[in-house]
Amino acid sequence: MSFKKYIKAVGTGPKGNRELEESEVIDAIEAILENRVTQAQIGAFLIGWRTKLETDGELTAAVKALKKYMKFSKVENSLELGYSFDGRVNNPFLFPLYEEILKNFHEKNKDITPLHLVISGDLVQPAKNGLTTKEIFDSLDVGQYVHYFDRVEYLKELSLLTPLRHELGLRTVFNTVEKLLNPGLSEYGVTTAFHKPYVKKYLTMFKEYYKEVLVVKAAEGSPEVFGNGKYWKEVDGEITEVSFSINDFGITYDKTYEDISLEEALEIVKNPSDEVLKLAKFNIALYLVFASRVDNLEDAWKRLN
Missing domain, CATH: 3.40.1030.10 (Nucleoside phosphorylase/phosphoribosyltransferase catalytic domain)
Structure with missing residues (x-):
């Protein structure tokens, strides 16, 4: 899916902005972490998203997306x-x-x-x-x-x-x-x-x-x-x-x-x-x-x- 769709969803103002679905948040974060989009696009998306104000659902999805790239080492207790x-x-x-x-x-x-x-x-x-x-x-x-x-x-x-x-x-x-x-x-x-x-x-x-x-x-x-x-x-x-x-x-x-x-x-x-x-x-x-x-x-x- 075109990353521009995500920029538009968070960066077109109060009338055009909308909440991103979980799958969209995950896809956007993956594209950013894997450098599949330009630095300009990443910047535009992150600033637009912050200005729109991220919803609880979007933040929860962002955590889920980051978890996919993490290395874990359990510390008991x-x-x-x-x-x-x-x-x-x-x-x-x-x-x-x-x-x-x-x-x-x-x-x-x-x-x-x-x-x-x-x-x-x-x-x-x-x-x-x-x-x-x-x-x-x-x-x-x-x-x-x-x-x-x-x-x-x-x-x-x-x-x-x-x-x-x-x-x-x-x-x-x-x-x-x-x-x-x-x-x-x-x-x-x-x-x-x-x-x-x-x-x-x-x-x-x-x-x-x-x-x-x-x-x-x-x-x-x-x-x-x-x-x-x-x-x-x-x-x-x-x-x-x-x-x-x-x-x-x-x-x-x-x-x-x-x-x-x-x-x-x-x-x-x-x-x-x-x-x-x-x-x-x-x-x-x-x-x-x-x-x-x-x-x-x-x-x-x-x-x-």
């Missing part, structure tokens, strides 16, 4: 942390501290099924610059409990679109669907949403691939919490919201950075302050709840401390 693939500028990454926290936790809590964390990364994607998980992992040794998947290895076709995406300089459908593709075949997945309407979108498009998916209100497109927040999950077909306060756990972190450098970020986790360590522990407490290892945050926090 794991929770995938769905980080954004654009940059981080205002906060350090906390995940380099998770390995030691989980190691100590499981040594003291033999009754808890081990929890492994899966994180993916690639070169920075639009629409902003900053630090990426890939840069951090390239500077670290991967341990027993934290597992890194490089997209150039598990979904090379999407990774190779990076130059075009930077040339466009705008968010596209790939920014929405790429965070939680589950290369480790994890049982649980958690990501974050910038805007509340995306909570439903994330729960809808990813729930087929996990035992449970959660969305947390967190920092800079990542499932790392630096302040008070909330999380959402689907229970019996309804989206439930749970609020939490880090202050209730004795954490008073309020530090922010401007264009944090890789060196600064690494120094923070190599020599963490007490408050940074508390924050990292609190995030692990959340993940223990998300992965059904404990019943509530209070129990997780008590066990961690």
